[in-house]
Amino acid sequence: MLSITMEEQQEPTKLIHGSKEKHNKAMHMHTTPNPNPSQTIMRLASLAISSNVRLKSSDMPSHMQEHALRHTRSLFPLHHPPSPKPSNTLIARALKKEFDSKYGLAWHCVIGKSFGSFVSHTGGGFIYFSIDSLSVLLFKTEVHLVTQPPPT
């Protein structure tokens, strides 16, 4: 199994936000300290052991990491024979939609057994881990609404 990834943080000069209010909310989301970080880290470690997850690289608050690992694990059926495993595309879609709804637009998710990547992401919005034999890359990029259609 070969799965490797590289990432770089998007420079602040490149970020365009829809509104100042949205910007502040997003920044608050990334910088709010967790009430008990050591407890979360311990939970994260035990979750990784019990769920056969390996956290390979991360730039993300620990509570969001935990959410990513738990949600991904929940997308796999417990007993494979009765319910077939969903396709990688469906798992990626579900994880992307979950993070879009919980932490704002725009998240991207890639799942597979063998891929290389090089991506730019916003601060606090990157995680790369493996679960069973699959590797999962989840990262966030800044988006802004286009107020008028581009000239044709």
Place this chain on the structure above:
Amino acid sequence: MLEGKAVIGETDMLQTMQQDATDLASKALDFFDVTEAIEIARFIKKEFDRMHGPGWQCM
């Protein structure tokens, strides 16, 4: 130039940019070994950022 033809699976991109993508992929495979996935992805992403503005991702 590497022998073989690029096959486009799905696209939502101008024809000229599609051509840039396939040309860069061929060039990347000339520069790097096929196992150097990160370097290939980095090369294509950085070139697209330079040619078509920042914010491209490559896997």
